[in-house]
Amino acid sequence: MHALKPLALGACLFALPALATASALTVYSAGPGELIENLAADFTEETSIEVNIFQSTTGQVMARLESEQANPLADVVVSASWDSAEALYHQGLLHEYRSPNAETVPDVLKTDHYVAQGVSALALVWNRNSDVPAPADWSDLTDAIYRDQVTMPDPAQSGAAFELITGLLTALGEEATWTLMKGLADNGMIVPGPNARALNPVLQGAKSVVFGAVDYISLGQQAEGEAIEVLFPESGTVIAPRPMMILASTAMPDEAERFIDFVLSEQGQARVAESYLMPARSDIEALRPSLDELTLIEVDIEAMNAQRDAILGRFREAMGN
Amino acid sequence: MAARLTLRLPRVTGAGLVMLLTAAALLLLVGLPLLYVVLQAIFPGWSRGELSGAFGLFVPLLSDPALLGLLGNTLRLGIAVVLACTLVAIPLGALRALTRVPGGAVWDLIFLIPFMIPPYIAALSWMLTLQARGYSEQLTGLSASDFLFSFSGIVFVMVLNVFPVVYFAVSRTMMSVGGRYAAAARVCGAGPWRAFWRITLPLSTPGIAASLLLVFALTIEEFGTPATLGAQAGFPVLVTGIHERFSDWPIDIPGAAVLSLLLVMLAMAAFYLQHWLVTRRSYVSQTGKPALVERAELGPWKWPVLGVFTLVALAAVAVPMLAVLATAFTATLSGGLSWENLSLRHFEALLANRGGALQALSTSLGLAIGAALITGVLGALVGYLAVRARLRGKGLLDLLSLLPNTMPGIVVAVGLILAWNQTWWPIQVYNTSAMLLLAYACLLLPYPVRYASAAFRQMGESLEAAARVCGAGFFTAFQRILLPALAPSLLVSMLLVFAIASRELVASLMVAPAGMRTVSTFVFGQFEQGSPGVGMAMSAVAIFTTTALLVALTAFSRKRLPIAG
Numbered sequence: 114m115h116a117l118k119p120l121a122l123g124a125c126l127f128a129l130p131a132l133a134t135a136s137a138l139t140v141y142s143a144g145p146g147e148l149i150e151n152l153a154a155d156f157t158e159e160t161s162i163e164v165n166i167f168q169s170t171t172g173q174v175m176a177r178l179e180s181e182q183a184n185p186l187a188d189v190v191v192s193a194s195w196d197s198a199e200a201l202y203h204q205g206l207l208h209e210y211r212s213p214n215a216e217t218v219p220d221v222l223k224t225d226h227y228v229a230q231g232v233s234a235l236a237l238v239w240n241r242n243s244d245v246p247a248p249a250d251w252s253d254l255t256d257a258i259y260r261d262q263v264t265m266p267d268p269a270q271s272g273a274a275f276e277l278i279t280g281l282l283t284a285l286g287e288e289a290t291w292t293l294m295k296g297l298a299d300n301g302m303i304v305p306g307p308n309a310r311a312l313n314p315v316l317q318g319a320k321s322v323v324f325g326a327v328d329y330i331s332l333g334q335q336a337e338g339e340a341i342e343v344l345f346p347e348s349g350t351v352i353a354p355r356p357m358m359i360l361a362s363t364a365m366p367d368e369a370e371r372f373i374d375f376v377l378s379e380q381g382q383a384r385v386a387e388s389y390l391m392p393a394r395s396d397i398e399a400l401r402p403s404l405d406e407l408t409l410i411e412v413d414i415e416a417m418n419a420q421r422d423a424i425l426g427r428f429r430e431a432m433g434n
Numbered sequence: 435m436a437a438r439l440t441l442r443l444p445r446v447t448g449a450g451l452v453m454l455l456t457a458a459a460l461l462l463l464v465g466l467p468l469l470y471v472v473l474q475a476i477f478p479g480w481s482r483g484e485l486s487g488a489f490g491l492f493v494p495l496l497s498d499p500a501l502l503g504l505l506g507n508t509l510r511l512g513i514a515v516v517l518a519c520t521l522v523a524i525p526l527g528a529l530r531a532l533t534r535v536p537g538g539a540v541w542d543l544i545f546l547i548p549f550m551i552p553p554y555i556a557a558l559s560w561m562l563t564l565q566a567r568g569y570s571e572q573l574t575g576l577s578a579s580d581f582l583f584s585f586s587g588i589v590f591v592m593v594l595n596v597f598p599v600v601y602f603a604v605s606r607t608m609m610s611v612g613g614r615y616a617a618a619a620r621v622c623g624a625g626p627w628r629a630f631w632r633i634t635l636p637l638s639t640p641g642i643a644a645s646l647l648l649v650f651a652l653t654i655e656e657f658g659t660p661a662t663l664g665a666q667a668g669f670p671v672l673v674t675g676i677h678e679r680f681s682d683w684p685i686d687i688p689g690a691a692v693l694s695l696l697l698v699m700l701a702m703a704a705f706y707l708q709h710w711l712v713t714r715r716s717y718v719s720q721t722g723k724p725a726l727v728e729r730a731e732l733g734p735w736k737w738p739v740l741g742v743f744t745l746v747a748l749a750a751v752a753v754p755m756l757a758v759l760a761t762a763f764t765a766t767l768s769g770g771l772s773w774e775n776l777s778l779r780h781f782e783a784l785l786a787n788r789g790g791a792l793q794a795l796s797t798s799l800g801l802a803i804g805a806a807l808i809t810g811v812l813g814a815l816v817g818y819l820a821v822r823a824r825l826r827g828k829g830l831l832d833l834l835s836l837l838p839n840t841m842p843g844i845v846v847a848v849g850l851i852l853a854w855n856q857t858w859w860p861i862q863v864y865n866t867s868a869m870l871l872l873a874y875a876c877l878l879l880p881y882p883v884r885y886a887s888a889a890f891r892q893m894g895e896s897l898e899a900a901a902r903v904c905g906a907g908f909f910t911a912f913q914r915i916l917l918p919a920l921a922p923s924l925l926v927s928m929l930l931v932f933a934i935a936s937r938e939l940v941a942s943l944m945v946a947p948a949g950m951r952t953v954s955t956f957v958f959g960q961f962e963q964g965s966p967g968v969g970m971a972m973s974a975v976a977i978f979t980t981t982a983l984l985v986a987l988t989a990f991s992r993k994r995l996p997i998a999g
Binding site for chain 2: 139140141145146164165167172173175176177182183184186187240241242269305307308310312313314316317318319331333337338339
């Protein structure tokens with residue numbers, strides 16, 4: 114019977130951990146890992162409510178929510194894409210809550226069911242050690258100087274990059290946007306994947322500029338000594354608010370609401386600012402250019418999302434595949 | 435299913451009971467998640483509990499012209515990697531088994547390391563090394579980004595990841611086929627080459643074919659390398675397509691499930707090809723008589739052979755490891771390789787336990803050991819069941835035991851979530867570490883099963899029969915006769931399971947319970963959030979820890995572990 118011992122051991126392993134996770138608030142978060150950990154630790158200290166974090170990308174968080182529908186486990190969800198919150202809301206999966214701390218959050222960043230934790234914007238990221246000059250605007254990158262020097266996050270995989278395209282469509286119009294994209298592709302721009310994959314070649318210097326990087330990651334790296342510069346084009350850019358929401362299925366609505374209140378408190382928003390995001394509350398200082406210092410393009414997100422597939426199709430076409 | 439199996443068993447003996455339990459475990463571990471994926475593919479609303487629109491997705495998805503491209507790329511990649519592995523690993527394995535390569539055991543250890551380097555880390559390392567202004571250009575002025583970001587580049591990096599599967603299978607099989615038959619051939623007048631081509635190589639076919647099949651399956655389901663290099667090379671494959679559906683908003687789980695079934699069918703075709711190859715004749719070569727392996731002296735060939743081993747080790751282990759270390763020990767990527775840029779800050783971040791780095795390491799090691807034990811036991815039993823047991827439906831069980839290797843990790847993960855996150859289970863397994871154990875055991879079971887069934891195929895049935903005649907029951911015979919003969923290859927496969935489980939990424943990302951981190955999810959998170967330095971520092975620590983553990987294990991039980999051979 115020797116052979117069966119490990120099986121029995123395995124069975125014990127299966128049974129034990131089931132006991133460990135009761136009565137803690139479960140938060141699924143896409144976004145800076147350190148931020149959500151600090152927020153959770155501060156929150157636990159203040160309220161002695163334990164928090165379990167599942168930290169990943171927006172895509173993974175959403176896939177997990179989708180496959181858990183038979184028995185949802187998350188109480189609070191922090192996403193990096195506003196339209197994912199909207200979609201969950203339309204499926205009737207969200208708990209209605211307006212935090213008293215959301216008073217100074219601008220109206221565009223809150224609804225009855227979700228509210229921004231913080232806001233990022235899209236930017237050009239340029240490697241200072243590169244041989245090319247710093248670009249000033251999106252369209253500069255079609256110039257022959259930038260031949261084979263540009264990367265862009267894939268709008269199919271990065272919600273923020275998709276919003277940049279919709280912003281350009283709004284500001285420049287269809288024809289000019291696709292001409293710009295075609296020009297970038299002809300100039301050798303590559304689209305290697307989500308944000309980090311577009312940024313890494315620029316960090317090492319294999320490429321020189323990211324077209325449409327999420328700013329806070331690059332700002333953080335700049336602060337850590339990387340030779341990069343985060344540039345906001347004068348002609349305007351788009352913002353990517355990061356919504357947080359409570360699932361209607363939660364068994365701990367009070368604790369979940371307290372968590373939202375906490376993230377929107379001065380202490381919580383200061384943590385958000387530390388990660389180089391813009392705090393959602395307008396009365397909290399940011400460590401970076403804030404909403405009123407940026408030229409923003411107003412985008413009709415709902416209308417744009419309705420044509421998402423068509424836009425991504427046109428993008429792929431412009432990229433030549 | 436289980437009921438039908440009992441009816442076909444000869445009698446309810448100890449053996450019958452064990453086989454029944456084995457079949458049940460296999461169905462639970464592999465069959466259940468697969469079943470849920472199939473149901474999800476058929477009923478798009480399954481995860482919401484809706485049964486409408488059955489089969490509605492198959493036609494639009496399968497008639498998508500882009501799919502043909504994905505399918506073609508996947509096949510091309512799988513075949514190219516198998517061919518390249520054949521060319522690299524079979525000669526290496528044969529040399530290791532049949533000749534006195536200086537430092538034999540050390541090479542075995544070195545060639546285990548590629549398993550401990552996560553494929554996406556290896557791909558990233560090659561990228562950091564070969565791209566313009568990469569480490570290679572900084573050191574030697576040479577860059578090769580055109581090569582790296584191409585079909586050949588992807589094949590190159592993937593072969594370096596998976597060739598050890600074939601190397602170990604070939605060398606272990608040829609060792610056990612042994613000098614004996616070749617020696618007999620030599621006595622009968624065959625030269626060494628003739629003995630090799632006519633005796634050793636053909637008798638080793640099951641092991642080699644099984645390992646090549648594994649390589650094919652691993653290649654078509656691997657995500658990290660195609661995702662890292664393929665996007666720049668313009669080379670999408672089925673797995674990246676499946677991942678896109680899983681992780682691009684809006685999530686399309688049913689569509690991903692349909693594509694996954696396609697991938698599973700591809701692998702099934704490969705399985706049947708291998709099955710057809712190895713069951714056409716008998717490969718029994720172990721009769722239980724002691725076989726002293728006599729290894730040929732290399733003589734003047736020693737140096738070229740050493741040169742080849744070194745070259746492969748450099749490419750598969752040294753280059754990626756150096757790139758990992760370079761990134762981990764430099765303060766900034768843009769600062770490049772210079773003394774001023776040398777920094778321990780990424781390791782300090784780890785030691786300060788930022789983001790739970792230390793817990794992640796111990797979690798991963800514990801889970802990897804658990805997965806190795808579970809799959810080892812189950813693998814040996816399933817292997818026995820597939821080769822020896824006389825029951826209907828065993829082909830299905832055999833197939834089931836291989837399937838996880840053909841399903842992308844993310845599909846297994848979603849299958850597991852769909853299956854286990856149900857309120858009606860008496861014990862809630864979902865959202866506990868047991869889910870990770872289930873996922874690893876499911877994904878990695880094929881290794882022990884392949885190795886064990888190849889070993890059983892070579893073992894004479896007379897051995898077991900003799901034991902039974904002498905009065906040994908199933909357990910005694912299994913423990914005293916079969917297990918010792920099986921041990922070498924089973925242990926190698928368990929080491930593989932340990933190595934791969936200690937760094938599995940894709941399924942871990944999906945099923946890790948909230949609040950728990952593994953090495954791989956930690957590293958991935960660091961990359962995603964723009965701290966490649968900390969990610970690489972953690973990778974380095976994990977790779978060195980698992981390697982040290984294996985070395986210690988090997989040194990500790992030198993006589994019993996095959997790796998010390």
